[in-house]
Amino acid sequence: MDSSRRALARGLFGGLALLAAVGLAAETARAETRVTYKSAKSTSSYYQMGVQIAEAVARATGGEIVVSGEESQGSVQNVKEAAKRGGSYVFTTPPGLVKLAAGGKAMFEGDDTAPYQEIRGLFPIPFLTMHLVVREDAGIDGWDDLAGKTLLIGKGSFGASEGAKYLGLFGLEGKVELADAELNSAVPALQNGQIDGFVTAGSHPAPNVMEAAAGTGIKLLSMSDEQIALTGRDKLVIPAGTYDGVETDVATTTLPVAAYATAAMAEETAYQLTKGFWEAKAEMAETAPWWDAITPDLLAVLGAELHPGAARYYKEAGIELPAS
Structure with missing residues (x-):
């Protein structure tokens, strides 16, 4: 085969290969x-x-x-x-x-x-589950103990609005200092002692609560049936042992x-x-x-x-x- 024919063959082969590649890309895109x-x-x-x-x-x-x-x-x-x-x-x-x-x-x-x-x-x-996480050494055993403490509830999320609502319903509005920070800073802030607790809403086991429990001693605050009734939400029980160091069942609220x-x-x-x-x-x-x-x-x-x-x-x- 002379050089001109070889060049023509290479050109035809290259063109067919290009068309095949373009066709394959188009098929993939489709x-x-x-x-x-x-x-x-x-x-x-x-x-x-x-x-x-x-x-x-x-x-x-x-x-x-x-x-x-x-x-x-x-x-x-x-x-x-x-x-x-x-x-x-x-x-x-x-x-x-x-x-x-x-x-x-x-x-x-x-x-x-x-x-x-x-x-x-x-x-x-999976449904949203409300968690109120506090440091074990913060002297908080129930919701009433939150008065005078610093809490992070976040901004713009369901958990933030629900947390603020619960503080009002349980007579704590204005009695708790709310940290001006996003929820993603809650775990290090808790572990560093910058806050006493945080509110988060997520299906359990929640990764940020697991992280907090792994790095420091925590408690989860439980709600009474009367408190749950005030929220208008359904009751859910987080079983003991779901999180490290939390050895009792925790009654809280849930939302679809x-x-x-x-x-x-x-x-x-x-x-x-x-x-x-x-x-x-x-x-x-x-x-x-x-x-x-x-x-x-x-x-x-x-x-x-x-x-x-x-x-x-x-x-x-x-x-x-x-x-x-």
Whole structure:
């Protein structure tokens, strides 16, 4: 073969290779759907749940859906961003906030509520559990002992607003010094003696509470049935031994949480997300026991219409859907 023919052959081969590479890249781009999962601060159990869900969905879909976790400042922010994030956005929040947003009430007063009407449910996740963590040597055995102490409740999150509410309900408003800091600084501040305690809301066992217990002696404050009734929340008991050094049951409050998308999400994407979650739930529970409590019965707490893709999976799986 003369040099001109060899050059032509090389050119044709190179062109075909380039076309093949471009075609493969285009096919990969078509097959891969990217989703943002916005949950909570990186120190919380809910962020860890998001990591688990991302890995589970990637395995279940053969990499066709790529879920990227995004840190959040709290559930209110998650809901507000649903109005502008489009069809690739998944977020977690208590169902009560979805209802408030749809009605333009409380922290959503003055917002355009039309985008909030487009929020759609996917699946429940482990419920929020309120923790009030105090240093063992702070002389705090009950809520009344918090008077004159320094407490960190954080900012902008459900735990922060709930903690402030409880201080008011239990006659402690103005009697407790609130540290002006974010929740992610709570553990080192507790260990360094800068604060006497902190409030956090996360599924138990909560990573930041485990970290605090590992680094210093802690107590968890329990609530009486009367106090729990005042909060209007459901009662939950954290079993003794859940955290190092906490050898008694702790009565506290809990609140449902779920994962949501919007009507802008493609039906197939919502279907695959929901299917991947439920098919991986048992495996996730092997390393994180909080998943054991999640069952299809909890779909009734979502407080929003199911996404058609999620509803399609539940029907295929023979899961009876709540009338709502």
